[in-house]
Amino acid sequence: MPENSTKCDIGFIGLGVMGKNLVLNLADNGYKVAAFDLDYEKVSALIAQDAAENQNQQPRVIGCSSYTELLAQLKTPHLIVLSVPAGEVVDQVCQNLIGAGIQPDDIVIDTGNSLWTDTVSREEKYRDNFIFFSSAVSGGEVGARFGPALMPSGSAYAWTRVKPIWSAIAAKVDSVTGKPIERSKPGQIVTQGDPCADYIGPAGAGHYVKMVHNGIEYADMQMICEAYHVLRAGLKLSCDEIANIFETWNEGVLDSYLMEISVEVLRHKEQDSDQHLVDLILDKAGQKGTGLWTAVSSLEVGCPAPTISQAVYARSISAFKELRGSAAQTLTGPMTQTIDEKEKQQIINQLHDALYCAKICAYAQGFQLMKLASTEHNWDLDFSSIAKIWRSGCIIRAVFLQSITDAFTREPNLENLLIDSFFSEQLSKYQQNWRFAVAKSTMMGIPIGAISASLSYYDSMRSAVLPANLLQGQRDYFGAHTFARIDKPDGQKFHVQWSSKDRNIVQV
Ligand code: 6PG
Numbered sequence: 001m002p003e004n005s006t007k008c009d010i011g012f013i014g015l016g017v018m019g020k021n022l023v024l025n026l027a028d029n030g031y032k033v034a035a036f037d038l039d040y041e042k043v044s045a046l047i048a049q050d051a052a053e054n055q056n057q058q059p060r061v062i063g064c065s066s067y068t069e070l071l072a073q074l075k076t077p078h079l080i081v082l083s084v085p086a087g088e089v090v091d092q093v094c095q096n097l098i099g100a101g102i103q104p105d106d107i108v109i110d111t112g113n114s115l116w117t118d119t120v121s122r123e124e125k126y127r128d129n130f131i132f133f134s135s136a137v138s139g140g141e142v143g144a145r146f147g148p149a150l151m152p153s154g155s156a157y158a159w160t161r162v163k164p165i166w167s168a169i170a171a172k173v174d175s176v177t178g179k180p181i182e183r184s185k186p187g188q189i190v191t192q193g194d195p196c197a198d199y200i201g202p203a204g205a206g207h208y209v210k211m212v213h214n215g216i217e218y219a220d221m222q223m224i225c226e227a228y229h230v231l232r233a234g235l236k237l238s239c240d241e242i243a244n245i246f247e248t249w250n251e252g253v254l255d256s257y258l259m260e261i262s263v264e265v266l267r268h269k270e271q272d273s274d275q276h277l278v279d280l281i282l283d284k285a286g287q288k289g290t291g292l293w294t295a296v297s298s299l300e301v302g303c304p305a306p307t308i309s310q311a312v313y314a315r316s317i318s319a320f321k322e323l324r325g326s327a328a329q330t331l332t333g334p335m336t337q338t339i340d341e342k343e344k345q346q347i348i349n350q351l352h353d354a355l356y357c358a359k360i361c362a363y364a365q366g367f368q369l370m371k372l373a374s375t376e377h378n379w380d381l382d383f384s385s386i387a388k389i390w391r392s393g394c395i396i397r398a399v400f401l402q403s404i405t406d407a408f409t410r411e412p413n414l415e416n417l418l419i420d421s422f423f424s425e426q427l428s429k430y431q432q433n434w435r436f437a438v439a440k441s442t443m444m445g446i447p448i449g450a451i452s453a454s455l456s457y458y459d460s461m462r463s464a465v466l467p468a469n470l471l472q473g474q475r476d477y478f479g480a481h482t483f484a485r486i487d488k489p490d491g492q493k494f495h496v497q498w499s500s501k502d503r504n505i506v507q508v
Contacts, residue, residue, distance in 0.1 A: 007073065007074060007075040008033055008034035008074050008075065009026075009031045009074075010032075010034070010074075010079050010080070010081060011033070011034045011070045011071070011073070011074050011078060011079065011080040012034065012036065012083070013070070013093055014037060014083035015035060015036075015037040015042040015043060015046050015083070016037075017141045017144075018083050018140075019144075020045075020046050021142075021144035021145035022137070022144045022169070023050075023061060024046075024049065024050065024145055024186065025144060025145055025147070026165070026169055027050060027061055028189055029165075029169055029189055030168075031165060032062070033060065033061050034069075034070050034073035034074055035061050035063055035064060036063075036064040036065070036066070036070045040063075040065055043063040046061055046063070047059070047061055047063045053186040066100070067096045067099065067100035070100070071100050071102065077103065077106050078103070079107050079109075079161060079165075080097065080102075080107070080108045080109070081111060082112065083112065084112060086112040086113050086118075087118075090114060090122070094108065094122070094129075094130075094132070097129075098129050098130075102129060102130045103130065104129065104130060104131075106130045107130065107133050107158045108131070108132055108133065109135050109152075109162065110122070110132070110133075110134045111136070111137045113136065113211075113289075114134065115207070115211075116205075116207035117204065119134045119153075119203055119207045122134075122203075123204075131154070131155050131157070133152065133153075133159075133162065134152070134204075134206055135150050135151060135162070136151040136152075136209070136213075137151075138151070138210065138390075139393045139394050143393050143395075145186075146183045146184055147172065147190070147392070148170060148171060148196070148393045148394070149170065149171060149196040149390055149393035149394035149397070150166050150169075150170050150196065151200050151206040151209050151210045152166060152200060152206050153199065153204065155203075159199045163197075163199070166195070167195040168189070168195075169197075170195040170197035171183075171195070171392040171394075172192065173193055173196065173388075173391045173392045174193050175192075175193055175194050178402040178405065180393075180397070181193045196388070196390070196391065198382075198385045198388070200379075200386070201379040201380060202377075205379040208370070208373055209381070211294050211297070212294055212297075212366045212369055212370050213395075213396060214290035214294065215293075215294025215298075215308040215311075215366055216308065216362055216363060216396050217258075218308060218311040218312060219310075219359075219362035219365075219366075219450055220256070220258050222311035222315075222449075223311075223358050223451050224258060224262050224355070226441075226448040226449070226450055227351050227448075227451075228242055228266070229446055229447070229448070230347070230441050234347075234441065234444040235339065235347060235348070239266045239267070239278055240266070240267065240276075242266055243263045245348060246259055246262055246263045247263050249352055250263065253356050253399070254352065254359070254400075255398060255399040255400070256397065256398030256399065258395065258396065258398075266278055282321070283318055284318050284319050285318045287315050291308065291311060291315070292312050294369070295308055295312045297369065298365070298369050301369060301372045301376065302372070303365070303368050303373075304365065304368075304460075305365040306365070306453040306454075306456065306457050307361055307362040307365055307450050307453045307457060308362060310449045310450045310453040311450050313449065314449055314450060333445035334443055334444065337444055346436075347437065349433065350440065351437045352433075353430035353437070354433060354437035354438065354451050354455075355451065357430050357431060357454065358434065358450065358455065359400070361418070361458055362454060363404060363417055364416050367387075367404070367408075367416075367417055368416050368417075370383065370386070382412070383404075383408040383412070383414070384405050384409045384412060387404040387407075387408055391405065403422055403423070404417065406422065407422060407423060416461070418458065418461055418462075437451070438451060438452045469483075472484075476494075476496060476498070477496070480495055482494060482495045482508055483495075492507060493507065493508045494506065494507055494508065
């Protein structure tokens with residue numbers, strides 16, 4: 001709890017959906033906030049909402065109309081939170097704070113979905129003016145209001161000041177069971193349990209981890225959509241029937257926030273209409289870029305993340321609505337299949353197992369990517385702690401994250417989740433149904449790119465021998481790129497003189 005003073009504990013800039021709700025969350029937890037937005041109507045609306053929720057007791061939020069006023073309202077050293085769009089706006093706000101007289105021991109926390117390399121540069125760039133700290137936030141507007149997952153990184157000193165505040169406003173899980181502790185009403189706070197907020201590492205590490213979180217989010221969402229597609233277009237089930245199936249799935253290993261909201265989206269009908277809204281939503285997916293950044297980073301780091309990349313491609317393909325429409329007139333699919341009730345039920349069960357296995361692979365890719373990036377940048381990431389943070393508050397929160405936490409607690413240096421004893425056993429148990437689901441969907445002509453990319457990933461990762469031997473031969477043939485041999489010592493390189501008559505093999 002903050003000390004009593006007429007000055008505010010925290011300055012807040014950017015009162016969009018996330019910003020406004022983070023301010024109210026801070027206020028519920030006893031922090032007095034000075035709030036500023038370029039659009040003063042947002043400031044007024046927030047003050048009105050605070051007064052209504054706080055039943056007109058002492059105001060917990062003070063509205064400000066300039067950067068100077070914001071600084072004047074704060075205790076020193078200042079602590080300022082930014083909730084502004086990623087990119088140039090962050091720098092514009094930082095420059096305005098410098099103009100308003102921010103001091104070197106003041107802390108500015110960027111909570112947007114910034115590109116992690118920008119965060120690294122900003123820490124350096126503003127070092128003489130103030131401490132640039134970052135904390136990625138996940139959980140959407142409800143999470144921001146009642147408990148998000150927070151991924152702070154940067155100055156360790158800044159973290160000592162931010163930690164009590166972040167621990168207060170973050171989502172919490174029961175310390176013994178790992179289950180989320182419910183908080184859903186204005187004024188309600190949760191003081192017990194483990195907060196879904198922990199120091200991630202040096203500047204950029206938190207935003208990198210949040211980027212991978214979003215990459216996994218893309219994969220998770222896409223795979224649920226693929227299951228829906230098979231059930232809807234392949235098995236011709238109604239939206240309500242699919243919602244019922246997903247609801248049942250949400251009671252077991254697939255229990256997750258994304259599954260839960262998919263049920264609600266599938267059931268939703270417009271007022272006074274029998275029409276399900278999902279059937280009226282245009283099938284063109286938007287994206288703000290974090291999934292793409294994850295896919296690009298996986299290629300740069302050299303970490304296979306085909307499920308995540310495929311989820312990004314699926315959104316890109318969806319955007320070609322017109323081209324797909326005309327191609328649908330000319331490109332043929334498989335012959336229509338007749339599927340009886342018994343087989344339908346089998347496919348539904350197979351899809352469940354496919355989704356579970358494919359999901360394990362998507363997380364395995366995300367965690368391995370973070371591990372390789374951590375080594376490359378000396379971040380020393382703690383994967384058990386990251387999995388713990390993601391157990392509640394964030395968009396990918398799921399029961400399953402407790403098993404990931406356990407895996408990294410058993411073996412903190414685990415190279416890949418697939419080789420953890422629990423997950424390898426789960427994959428062995430359910431892989432047969434996964435294969436059937438991929439085969440059936442393929443035979444029905446329903447694209448399930450992410451679920452099948454996961455299966456190829458699994459099969460590649462469990463292959464002691466891959467066809468890269470032929471590939472190396474091809475490279476050597478046209479580019480003299482050389483190859484190693486399994487029958488010769490490590491490190492020796494060979495080349496075939498392909499254009500010579502006798503094609504001699506030489507050591508190079
Ligand atoms: C979260 C979300 C949030 C946002 C993403 C995804 O963790 O709260 O990931 O950050 O929804 O920006 O956006 P797109 O799907 O538009 O890329």
